[in-house]
Amino acid sequence: MATGAAPINLQNLGIQNANITFTNVTLESEKYICVRETSPTNQLVIIDLSNPSSPQRRPITADSALMNPGSQIIALKAAVPGVTGDNLQIFDLAAKAKLKSVQFPQSVVFWKWVSPGRLGLVTATSVYHWDLEGDAPPAKVFDRAANLEGTQIITYRVDAAGRWCVLVGIAPGAPDRPALVKGFMQLYSVDQARSQALEAHAAAFASLALPGRADPVPVIAFAQKTAAAGGAVTSKLHVIELGLPGKTSLKRSAELFFPPEFADDFPVSMQIGDKYGLVYVVTKLGLLFVYDLETATAIFRTRISADPFFIAAPAPSTGGFVAINRRGQVLAGGPAPDAIIPFIAGQLQNVELALALAQRGNLPGAEGLVVQSFQRQYAAGQYREAAETAARSPQGSLRTRETVEAFKRVPAVPGQTSPLLVYFGTVLAREALNAYESVELGRLVLAQGKKPLLDGWWRDGKLSASEELGDLFRGAGDWDAALAVYRAAGAQGKVVEALAAKGDFEELGRYAATTGSQPDYLFLLQSLLRDSPEAAVGLAKAVARQPGPPLDLNTMADLFLQRNAVKEATAFLLDALADDAPAHAALQTKLLEINLVTAPAVADAILGAGGLTRYDRPRIAQLCEKAGLYARALAHYTDLADIKRVLGNARAIDPAALVEYFGTLSAEWALDCLRVLLEADPAANLELVVRVAREYSEQLTVARIVALFEAAGSWDGLYFFLGGVLAGSEDPEVHYKYIEAAARTGQVKEVERVTRESSCYPPDRVKTFLMEANLPDARPLINVCDRHGFVPDLTLYLYKKSMLRYIEGYVQKVSPAKTPAVVGALLDAEADEAFITNLVLSVRSLVPVAELVEAVESRNRLKMLNPLLEQLVSEGSRDPGVHDALGKIIVDANTNPEHFLTTNPYYDSLVVGRFAERRDPGLACVAYKRGQCDEALVACTNKHAMFKLQARYVVERADAGLWESVLGPENASRRQLIDQVVSTALPECKNPEQVSVAVKAFMGADLQAPLIELLEKIVLNNSSFSNNHNLQNLLIITAIK
Template sequence: MAAANAPITMKEVLTLPAIGIGPQFITFTNVTMESDKYICVRETAPQNSVVIIDMNMPMQPLRRPITADSALMNPNSRILALKGHSFEAQLPGTTQDHLQIFNIEMKAKMKSYQMPEQIVFWKWITPKMLGMVTQTSVYHWSIEGDSEPMKMFERTANLQSNQIINYKCDPSEKWLVLIGIAPGSPERQQLVKGNMQLFSVDQQRSQALEAHAASFAQFKVPGNENPSTLISFATKSFNAGQITSKLHVIELGAQPGKPSFTKKQADLFFPPDFADDFPVAMQISHKYSLIYAITKLGLLFVYDLETATAVYRNRISPDPIFLTAEASTVGGFYAINRRGQVLLATVNEAMIVPFVSGQLNNLELAVNLAKRGNLPGAENLVVQRILRTPDTVAKFQSVPVQPGQTPPLLQYFGTLLTKDKLECTEELGDLVKTVDNDLALKIYIKARATPKVVAAFAERREFDKILIYSKQVGYAPDYLFLLQTILRTDPQGAVNFALMMSQMEGGCPVDYNTITDLFLQRNLIREATAFLLDVLKPNLAEHGYLQTKVLEINLVTFPNVADAILANGMFGHYDRPRIGQLCEKAGLYIRALQHYTDLPDIKRVIVNTHAIEPQALVEFFGTLSREWALECMKDLLLVNLRGNLQIIVQTAKEYCEQLGVDACVKLFEQFKSYEGLYFFLGSYLSSSEDPDIHFKYIEAAARTGQIKEVERVTRESNFYDPEKTKNFLMEAKLPDARPLINVCDRFGFVADLTRYLYSNNMLRYIEGYVQKVNPGNAPLVVGQLLDDECPEDFIKGLILSVRSLLPVEPLVEECEKEFLEHLVSEGSQDVHVHNALGKIIIDSNNNPEHFLTTNPYYDSRVVGKYCEKRDPTLAVVAYRRGQCDDELINVTNKNSLFKLQARYVVERMDGDLWEKVSAAVKAFMTADLPHELIELLEKIVLQNSAFSGNFNLQNLLIFDSD
């Protein structure tokens, strides 16, 4: 490892075997380290598992039984990304990868996706974005929202058949670099080739270069307030028998009209023993602006970013290094070798400045390093360049400095300043500022370097002192320049300063739009948003442009922030059509719907139900007119009937009064969606007495397999059409006959029920009906079974199963009736058979008049006699059919059926019968029944009969009428 006085310190933080990681798993494909927070190891024995090592607690690894082809821990959060073939079943022989992202703390899956191509390399390029490389293309997949991987670019030809070893993006995500390695040329096969593809997102162009390792950095060029984007890359190639090793630093996307970074290039000096070694990784320390190039065999090259000056070279590992990660908090990096050592490289803050100034004899670089990293060791340099009393200074320098105490030399400067014995200049303040900001501020004040004083207050975030000091010295600061200065180092401080300016008396000295553009030029979207949200709180009409602007920039970059702003409802003067379009592009479809006012726009957006919260969509329907709502509901069902049905049902339930129940029913019927009808009518049924609604609900429930609900409604509802429902249930042929039993039992369709059940071999339901539901109807069931020629054994078993609950007399009648009807059907003319059948029909009241008037074979006297006690009018029918005069006269006299008697006498026109009628008239007179007698006489005399000319009857009618 490096010596104690070396500028770079190496430390073994951990060895993977010490925490149970087998050597076979310490490889490039099994170990990942996306940041200085976590290491992730994929094991396949003794069982498939993933080991997560928290670098804050490295000796307490988290091991989980997970099968995966690759596992990546998020750079910042406890979020795990997995890819592989074994999470869900897929077709044999496919090259698809299944991706999943889990939140370990929440124990929940955040996202998943079935990648149609095989991923050969992937990496977290930001805490919110995964970069994924396939054989042909590169994709980005955000963990936010429901977005799918987005293709960024296709791989260039120089990367064909390469092993991809790294993929990075710059902080603005506008530049992307892909690194791969391939076997060496035939002349020197042991020297691996390195290839790089640099891609510009804005220009949508790629450049193919030779490189083994690369990294991005931000650097501020003097005279340019905007940081420049730099890329550094290292390459080692073999051409014309010569090995060339170079380090390059170039600017990407130079800013027009601004000072640009001058391209730098330096040699990489490999010792002879490392002739075939090559860079495998590059990290750039943003804290110290140093480039670390690490080779496979463990060499470390350290270069200055600004000048590409070599600072240090040493071998940091005897074993091959295959993985590195930036250690941003300490300005160094982690490296993992094949032995499983996790090494931490950091800047030796006490030694690097003296090393550069002494060993390298580079005074300017030493001062710059001290400025950037606020490093000690620059005191001698200040003395050498400013003071002309080296002896005095040497005495202070010889005094040892205790940790945490101010160096004696600075105390000396402070004393001279207090006693006003030090000539203060702006240049002196600049130099002192590298080691002591407070002392530098005092020097600036003494030197009346007002701009530097203002800038110093700004850096210290003492914005109120800027105004006080400026007023004291009569200085009008260049607020725009001042804001630009603060922006370079402290974006949040710039926001605070801008807000303070907005509250100044007389108004803000810098236009709000100009301030906003300053933030946006540096891609500080969040800061620009924070500023605008504060100053636009009054919601003034003249700020409509800025309201639109803050929504636009967030809809393009941070749609969730724009969504929150719109949800807050704080703006009322922005360009609503424009924002509606951007909401649609950003996938904020519910917000787009809230902004659109034309039906075609609404119909185009509303079908994106996969990305709209269902309740929000239901609420949106409440804002539409009846016609528009029904039109949109129809479109949703057309696009995805199954997926959108629940939303449409909920909408119909919520707004059935406005939309109309009939219109909703027709909508579901148009798409033959019985499921939709079932759920919609189910909420409306209890308040409806419409038979059609009740029937449609029964029909929908039956067609969707909701048999229990069909059974309940047929049992409880009093509003459906029995005949229509019975016919439907018979046609539907449900596996459960209870709904049909309910209808037929309640509304007297027992014969139809029995016929249906028997013909469909549902004998157990016949048994259940007569045993449990209505034993009293057993005779009707038996009668129908006999009609249907059911086997005698089943009927006997059915009768015996009911036993005491069975009404015997009706059963006997049914059996007799069946037997007799059977004889009749065979052509029997036996009078006794027809007499018995007639008696049964009379007792069962099964249209007896039809039988009595049409059957020619029964004995009228026998059947008439049987009817007298049951229904005298039926007895009259039977006697009339057999012209049984005596019996008819007797029964009509006995039961006062004089109208029937009179009608019969008139019809018969028989003299002998008249004598009997005369006797009847005398009986009326003797019984003092004039009214009944008049009625009888009117029938005989006034109607055209054989007795119309009888003088005795005419006189008697006149006499009784008086």
């Protein structure tokens, strides 16, 4: 054992001895000591044990101060005058900030950091916990047991899991032995909310790894010294497993031997060193007891201080403890790693404990014992035990290549885990494998296809890094893991390779700069080209981007090409030549050359991207043509002869690209090239030529394009071209040429559409063309003639071509109103009358009868309309034209015309009368009379000397105006009329009103002599007016005058 005073004495640091007491000094860990000075001034002294010569003094007034065991956080307790309880505050000294504070309603008699994040507060009646995190106030955990009433609390601890608590207090001894202080302990189970009261002076928790137990078990160790009624004193150390009642399996105890001179001495502190599994019991008078925790075996006892101890704390870094005595000495205790195992094996003659402690604490000194134990177990076939021994061998003395090979030689038993895996599993359960073990286990699991296990062990820190382990991950294709292993192993070359293989070249550059290494890029490229060409491309790119690249671009390109890695060379050069620098013209040409020879599609894509412009264009043009990239060849050639030659392969060129290319040519060159295309293969190139012509019609002009197609005799081309420009053109020639091209290519429907919709074509030329074209469909011609007044020409054409159904369709569906013109033309062409009649009947009421009658009548074929007219009349037609025509036919046929003329109310008397006048003036007068057509009747009767009829009509009309017109001096036939009026009309008249009007008319015309003659005829001759006194008087007066 190594014990002794640390080179620290509180008095040497200016701490007065009066302040070195249990109430003024706190020691929560091996890191800090807190001393509350009360004289000469109130201040707090914080001693950092890693730098004890520079204590910090702070003007803080507090009743108690505790430094956090893990950080520069301090808890302060002070009683505020006039306020019940204590004020508790927590400060972060590094951040100079208050973290928490609370006015606790009770006085805290003892407090302690039970973990870096929790304070334990003990009052006179209860125990509380106050968490560093959050805003919650202290929470009550349990009440103090009755056995602790009136005691001084010296220890409060909580196990690591927070499930067990122990509170220890001391009280004066019995009256018969007052120097032997009594110790009381309360053990509390948080899960069960139950307490157990025991006698003990010191206690501590620990976790113990037991053989055959999967997980460490919680234990409590406590030391007691009690006096029996008879005066006998019992001093013991107990180690008990904590668990459910009745379920504990570990329970150890051992004597604490106090020499006679220390009969009244007692334990004041117990610390457990988890590093080695040792229990340290410090007594008030300076004794130190050291025990093995697992077996409770006594190992060492000595007096380490002549002055009383009052406080101690564990020292995890050494596996020992730190304690302070009343003189202010800070002592550190713990095992001497090189001496403890030989001491136990030699001095104590406890080989088993020496071996167990060496394995547990990884301590030297038991190598021979471990080897003997391993060999004995291995020879006996106890492979699991041998694996455990080797895995736990101190300082890994048996974790060697030989041990692994020994387990590898043992054949696996079917259905059981192989001894080698048992060995690895045992080591992994305790700690990480060493480098050799890691590689061997890696090979084993990878061979079994269980790489996820290897990944998990690496993530959990169970494997040791080495180049070989990195190579295993690399061989499994996991470059990320391989890189991590190489980094951890410090394998710079392998790190560079891995970064290059991953393509993380920015990190590669940073790594090289950080480590100060200069990678052998040429070697790396060669290696990567063999194993990972894609990664080689990335590395080459990264090298090329470096300022003043360590490798020449040509050299790197040739490296790829020497291995026929054209794809990779292309990827590299595209990136390296992205700046399109003039100095890279040769490399650009090389890049395009190799791809035009080996991968034309790639070359095409490169040229299409347009990023390279410095290469040898004539050379590339020739290679493009050889490679069949004719569009690219065209784009590079500048001589018309070359262009024409390449256009001979137009079928192999993308039409869209060709159309775009023509936009780069002059109009003359473009037309010349279009002519070449039409001559080379009219059928295959026609669509392309049309597309070009349409696209650039403005530059090439429609007239020149039309001439081009006409010269080539390509009516199809002309048709398709003009079809694209027709809608935007009003040029009559364009419309005419389109109609002509459509007709010549059999696109009759399109001819019909344009002749129907367009208003721009020249009608005469189109009509003439269509008549000459003899299309099987007459509708286009019908459209032209109907719209532009060529109906007679149309009818004659259709009749001569025996296309009678089109005539019928025209009058029936297209233009019934133009039936008269059609009928007239048919009559002129001496068409069959039956056909004409049926044609007319087919349109019946839709035909304008008046015009039809005129057309027929003018050709003396009126009778042929009789069926139509009679049908219309029978259908109720009141159209005067219908009845006029019917009347003419009746008059012409002389089939009882008087009846028609006198009974039909719908005909036009003037129209029918004039017609009848040429045949029978009498019938004409009947019609005129019916319609009161005075002038027509007078003219007719004058012309035909029908004065008697005229006289009777005038008398019967009794119209003053009519009388005035016929008796006027301008009427050359007035005398003849007067004679017939006097001799016939008036003597026959029976109507006084008619006579009166006639007499008045004679009087108004100053015809006195005829008037006397008239009156004499009426009055003197026997008539119905002979006794009319008015007429008699008028006769006498007239005679007198």
